[in-house]
Amino acid sequence: MPNLKDPTLLREECWLGRGWEGAQETLTVTDPADGRVIARVPKMGAAETSDAIAAAAEAFPDWAARPAKERSAILRRWFELMLEHADDLAALMTAEQGKPLAEARGEAVYAASFAEWFAEEAKRIYGETIPSPSRTSRLLVIRQPIGVTAAITPWNFPAAMITRKAAPALAAGCTMIVKPAEQTPLTALALARLAEMAGIPHGVFQVITGDAREIGGVLTESDVVRKLSFTGSTEVGRILMEQSAPTIKKLSLELGGNAPFIVFDDADLDAAVEGAVVSKYRNAGQTCVCANRLYVQAGVYDAFAAKLAERVGQMKVGRGDAPGVTIGPLIDADAMSKVEAHVADAVEKGAQVLLGGKRSQVGPVFYEPTILTGVTQAMRVAREETFGPVAPLFRFETEDEVIAMANDTEFGLAAYFYTENARRVWRVTEALEYGMVGHNTGLISNEVAPFGGVKQSGLGREGSRHGIEEYLELKYLCSAIG
């Protein structure tokens, strides 16, 4: 475990309504780079989840009744504390998730930005007046917090996926119970420690670790929990959607992706290579918006492949806390098996390995940054989210052909394309069936823009002015004055 500047950020207890709580049974937290146990956290279950829901319900009225400016100031303090402790948050993320330290620090700042943004949005939850159709009535709309909410989050962005939910929830006046991924609880618990330091009252923000199915079952079945925000695989999103149906919960689902990355003949190839690198290899390819399929127009295919290989060949595989490392470990052996299966399937069906294509010597869950050529739609990499540092290059001839291939998936989260043709920008942007599109860039995520997907990549949006609407209900008043 790294030495933290503030050791109180390393928590092996849950942050619940009554404060920090342990449990007889614990779950181990391991460093993915070498499998070492770095901490133990409580294995909480149904009883503790029910208690957390009760505490959240008890805290809700006062938190919702506070002036928005007061909630805003507390969220702002949480933001400031995240920035002040960014190095410690980064050290915890690298220790339990494996990402390179520089990326982890970037995530700490990114996570903090959601608290900053929604501290501001808290003060702008406006209502509406509506011109009445009659002389004797007056109509208006107010926005109110939905109440007790829950969040279930993934391991790949242990900090940002929590604040992207908790910040708007608390800004709106809701209370939130977070169940982080079992692989990355330490970052979540450190955020809880910072929430405690920021003065977020007990019960308003809780972090519970333990049995995912058991905790998730109680959260989804409870009629007190009026909103569930989930980020994770589409498969689990379906399960939670089904479990939430009996209580008609409001849902936000940020699910799987299968991003196309399209390079047209007229693209700036150097820019396209840089965009491909940042989109594909960030977090060792373990991001929901990473380029999963790279479509390159025939006229520039060989040149792009060569440039990309030269650039990727400079990458360094290793532990995330080692100097100069750009590709850290995959999260676990299952992730490694999936990446290997995807590469083997592609090669078996005729693809060639231009670079990498095998496990790194660094360790059992390290995979070499890889480029495949001669890839076709018949291969698994075309249909499934690889979630690893593998760039499969597909060749295409025409714009219509590549749009059809890009849209030939049940996913619709992010898509990218490179062209210098202004007319093509509008044609391709409007034709791509995705929630988010990057033009001449491979990095689109920030706190001010609406993040989310269409089709089976999810429901709703996070961040931006839209993100807070997920935690509000509209109430319409018709007042007779005649």
Ligand SMILES: NC(=O)c1ccc[n+]([C@@H]2O[C@H](COP(=O)([O-])OP(=O)(O)OC[C@H]3O[C@@H](n4cnc5c(N)ncnc54)[C@H](O)[C@@H]3O)[C@@H](O)[C@H]2O)c1
């Ligand atoms: N769209 C986005 O913003 C976004 C962001 C990050 C990750 N993801 C997606 O998440 C996936 C990778 O993350 P992951 O492996 O953590 O996903 P996952 O779906 O396996 O797990 C996500 C969370 O759900 C919990 N969970 C799993 N099964 C559950 C159940 N039956 N009941 C209740 N909770 C359950 C896990 O403990 C974890 O906290 C990828 O598909 C990736 O694309 C999407």
Ligand SMILES: O=C[C@H](O)CS(=O)(=O)O
């Ligand atoms: O994995 C997907 C996350 O949303 C990562 S990011 O928001 O694109 O940084």
